Amino acid sequence: MSKRNDIVDGRLSDLKYGLIYTEVLGWIDLGHAQGTDIRTLLHNI
Numbered sequence: 001m002s003k004r005n006d007i008v009d010g011r012l013s014d015l016k017y018g019l020i021y022t023e024v025l026g027w028i029d030l031g032h033a034q035g036t037d038i039r040t041l042l043h044n045i
Contacts, residue, residue: 002029 002019008030010020017031 006017006019008015008018008020010022010028015030016034020028020030022028
């Protein structure tokens, strides 16, 4: 579960972890939104 201090400024584009809030998508967990899992999956296929 995330904590309040996990919320970061979304304008800092080089972040690898934390939570940001957007008006369009709502809350985004940067740790899961990197796309590295799909790259690994496609590489393994």
